[in-house]
Amino acid sequence: MTDLKKRSVTPFQYGVKQAKKYRQLYVMMLPYMIFFCAFTIIPVFISIFFSFTQFNVLQPPAFIGLNNYIRLFLDDPIFAKAVKNTLILAVITGPFGYLFSFLMAWMLCELPPKLRALLTVIFYAPSISGNAYVIFTQLFSGDAYGFINSRLLNMGLITAPILWLRDEKYMMTIVILVSLWMSLGVGFLSFIAGLQGVEKAQYEAAEVDGVKNRWQELWYITLPNMVPQLLFGAVMAVTNSLAVADVTVALNGFPSTNYATHTIINHLNDYGIIRLDMGYACAIAVILFFLMLFINKAVQRVLGKVGT
């Protein structure tokens, strides 16, 4: 027995041997991994470290334990509002944007190729260009010259212009609308490509086997074939819907009226860029980090069950 043990290699030794065999590959990955570590992996840990300190860039960070977190949860009503706003936005634009992307992609795939290509561009365009959403400030402008206001005034539906982007009653709705307008992004492309990738033979077989309409086809053939793309689209939808920030600044200003559309990232930027309270900003970042990971993992688990 002891002989055998001596001769067989431990997993660790085997690993080292393999690593030596493939050392060229490590060299190949090195440049990317250096940047990836420097700007993605290490910053996450630095964030966690800073979140336990008071740090204003000028002086070295001073360790203050959990104080930042205590302040966030017990002493910062604006953070609570930001979390609430972010979750409302995410819960609405996430799932609806996701379903919208999928339905659009699915309907597009019923069309002839030329028309499909054209409509793909039209639907994808809003999310391509970084700040096309700025146009909504003119559509929903608060004076009588705003596009929507002027139409409503002319029709006699309102007597005075509505401050769409400054009135708490409407701000959130408009941010949601704009986010939905931009929700057909990379996930949408993935869906289109995935739908085209389902083998034609499967549909033909289904036709013979008595799948009566396109809804049955969607449920029994298309969806089970699309699980990987559905998972990818979900990651994009969750991450984007929790990261809304530039849109609220462009539409509602910073800070927005009574913080009505203040999101977690707005709050993070407020402390990180304007107030230079880096430790506190990092505590916000850490919470957002775990929130995004947790929701993503949960959604992946649920979607993994599609078609099984």
Added chain:
Amino acid sequence: MNRVKLTRNQKKIQKIMKKAERQQKKMHRSAFSRLMTQGRSNRSTAGSITLLFFLFLLALLMLFPVVFMVSNAFKPINELFIFPPRLFVINPTLDNFHDLSELLADSLVPFSRYVFNTLFIVVLGSVGHILLSCMAAFPLAKFRFPGSKLLSSLVLMSLMFSTAVTAVPNYVIMSYLGLVDSYWAVILPAFSMSLGLFLMKNFMEQVPTALIDAASIDGATYFGMLWRVVMPAVKPAWITLFIVSFQSLWGATGGNFIYTENIKPLPAMLSQLSGSGVARSGVVAAISLLMFTVPVVLFVISQSNVLETMATSGIKE
């Protein structure tokens, strides 16, 4: 034994008859409904028309802000402030573009400088991103070695949080490296965007292993395999990576990193202009249109390549 066979045959016959029936129905359909249903018997013409109509309406809704933006760029100043504002332009002019070039010829930093800055950032960032991603994706896609699974799952995980999370430490790292207020503060993080690596890795997994084995028998090094065998086979993926990094860098204002006016990119100038009040509305409309058009045109050109890459974008468990 015999009976089972018989029923099987009967079933087959029934199926064939059903299919023939459907085929016949299809033959009776008009040319129009054949077009609408793509010749599939389990599609109804009415359903297709409803779907098309619905899509058409939604496309109009989605297009509406875009149309407004495009026509704004061609509106003379009196039409920009007309009451009620109109969706379409009445007397289209190129005044706004003209004003833009005039304004920028007079300004301290010439317009061409902003264009150069943005192009420099976009081109260098994209090329570096494509090269580094290819080199990192090839080992992860085609080999199993210690750490490969861990690295793949790290990349996948980094898709799950946005860059805002790492913004503060990134600034600290940049200032530590002495890169604040230079192009590199925007370019270097773009090298390691994880979406690019993810898409490239998935696409490379499709390249037949036999090709790589053949190269290996011929005595190629890993670099040789990547350059001569894999790179030519994944052309759609590098076009896609270019589009992805272009889109993210084209809109980059360099906000927190770049302070010197000389090296600010285009979007930074756009936001300064739009802050300068009503008098510049026409110019802002013109620039917005320019900023919007370039990435859309690039996407139109590369659409088929992008979709080919996206077909492999799924997350496999």
